Amino acid sequence: MNVVVLNGSPKGELGVTLQYVRFVEKKFPQHSFRYFSIAQNIKRLEKDEAAFREVIDSVQGADAVLWSFPLYFMLVCAQYKRFIELIFERHQQTAFAGKYAASLSTSVHFFDHTAHNYIHAICDDLRMKYTGAYSAGMYDLMLKTERERWLTFVQLFFDSVSRQIPVAPVYPPLPTATFVFQTGASKAALDAGGKKILVIKDGQDEVGNINAMIKSLTGNFRTDLEVISLTDIDIKGGCLGCCKCGLDNVCDYEGKDGFIDFYNEKVKKADVVVFAGAIHDRYLSAKWKTFFDRSFFNTHMPTLIGKQIAFLIAGPLGQIPNLRQIMECYAEFQETNLAGIVTDEVESAEQIDLLLTELAGKLVFPIVAGFRPPMTFLGVGGRKIFRDEVYGMLRFVFQADHRYYKKHGLYDFPQKNYKARRMNLLMTLLTKLPFFRKQFLKKLKEEMVKPLRHVADHK
Ligand SMILES: Cc1cc2nc3c(=O)[nH]c(=O)nc-3n(C[C@H](O)[C@H](O)[C@H](O)COP(=O)(O)O)c2cc1C
Known part of the structure; x- marks a missing residue:
């Protein structure tokens, strides 16, 4: 069987993920x-038609394709995302159609599911036969049981290919948007109250209705808002995954391009940040992905705490709940208030204007200043993963995170809760006594709500 491995690590041969595939190669001679080092060579693949062709021809001749990538900001890295865009821009879908595919990632399991959902959806869009995802922890390969698990997955994959099993797509194709939004008269009624509002978009010539949506939103304010295009920022390339930033948050690109200054001076200093972009395949553009990946020089620390943020999206976000979840997680991880997500899907200019007026008001409404809602599973779960990783195996790499987590009380392991430990010990022992156990179960509901009732009644 001919297997094409599309390596999505900017580190190429030195990638952690690739070692999993090399291991398989040895076991299945x-x-x-x-x-193909897709992510590492993306600039060449963009410019050199023959190099791109070689990849496509290999896929065309393959029996199976393995999408092998590291997790980057809840997805694949921007360079890999760009390759996916190139497949569609250059109309090379037929080379992929009908091929069996599987995906492999390594990560710390922070939103690994959204990355695999994305690749699965891309495979469905390419009419590939996607058979499954394998999400390995970075160092799983060191463990015998995990090696066996991985080999079983691969065996199943190869078996599916050799038996040519039937595969049903999971993600229906996205509709093509045709609605053109033209905003009505601007209201210019809102006072930003001295707040710095920054709108970031990916390009001057935006795809879809983004420019009109920005015009509608900004037209609600009496003063001009700052609107910055990512294409106007000197960004030399995507995150290299070198992790130099781990020690002191100093990026390898420091002094080499304009991204870090832009992020520190504009993004971090704004009170309100509006992210505006059109859907490209099943995410935003690779340019936007570069923005998120490059912000990794702040490693696992939130940098937008207390800000109001919003997303303006042109395209069928309603049919990509995976992307909505990524946005919601981003807001929670950054400890911001996600004031809203407005899309052009309602296909009524009047409605979109109204939604954007409401959003504009929300962004500067005095009551929301500093407000952020409690985290859901997305934020709580994510934070626990980072807490454990930074405290554990990754501490020597991410020393800046360790200092921050210590200082900000993020090492909130339950082990330190001595009151709870004493109570657990006592209650566990007491519930071994039949009489106590009976009384305990009788009063459990009442006792559980008691402290809350006290607050509700007396505070
Ligand atoms: C910019 C950047 C973003 C990352 N984002 C995530 C993430 O969202 N979730 C996660 O679990 N791990 C994330 N990681 C960790 C990598 O996925 C992990 O280290 C992976 O094993 C690297 O694989 P590679 O060596 O093949 O590139 C990120 C790493 C970098 C450098």
């Missing part, structure tokens, strides 16, 4: 593997 009957199959041949062809590797």
Whole structure:
């Protein structure tokens, strides 16, 4: 069997993920593997038609394709995302159609599911036969049981290919948007109250209705808002995954391009940040992805705490709940208030204007200043993962995170809760006594609500 491995790590041969595939290659000598360092060579693949062609021709001749990538900001990295865009821009879908595919990632399991959902949806869009995702922890390969698990997955994948199993797509195709939004007269009624409002978009010539949506939103304010295009920022490239930033948040690009200054001076200093972009395949553009990946020089620390943020999206976000979840998680991780997400899907200019007027008001409404809602599973779960990783195996790499987590009380392991530990010990022992156990179960509901009732009645 010919297997094409599309390597999505900017580190190329030095990637953690690739070691999982090399391991498989050794265990299955009957199959041949062809590797392409997609993410590392993205600039070449963009410019050199022959290099791009070579990848496409190999896919065309393959029996199976393995999407192998590290998690980057809840998705694949921007460079890999760009390759996916190139497939569609250059109309090369037929090379992928009908091929069996699977995805492999390594990560710390922070939103690994959204990355695999994305690749699965892309495979469905390419009419590939996607058979499954394998999300490995970075160092799982060190463990015998995990190696066995991984080999079983691969065996199942190869078996699916050799038996040519039937596969049903999971993600229906996205509709093509045709609605053109033209905003009505601007209201200019709102006072930003001295707040710095920053709107970021990816380009001057925006795809879809983004420019009109920005015009509608900003037209609600009496003063001009700052609107910045990512294309106007000197961004030399995507995150390289070198993790130099781990020690002191100093990025390898420091002094080499304008991204870090832009992020520190504009994004961090704004009170309100509006992210505006059109859907490209199943996410925003690769340019936007570069913005998120490059912000990783702040490693695992929130940098937008207390800000109001919003997303303006042109395109069928309603049919990509995966992307909505990524946005919601971003807001929670950043400890911001997600004031709203407005899209052009309602296909009524009047409605979109109204939604954007409401959003504009929300962004500067005095009551929301500093407000952020409690985190859901997205934020709570994510924070626990980072807490454990930074405290544990990744501490020597992410020393700046460790200092921050210590200082900000993020090491909130339950082990330190001595009151709870004493109570658990006592109650566990007491519930071994039949009489106490009976009384305990009788009064459990009442006792659980008691402290809350006290607050509700007396505070
Ligand atoms: C910019 C950047 C973003 C990352 N984002 C995530 C993430 O969202 N979720 C996660 O679990 N791990 C994340 N990671 C960790 C990598 O996925 C992990 O280290 C992976 O094993 C690297 O694989 P590679 O060596 O093959 O590139 C991120 C790492 C970097 C450098």
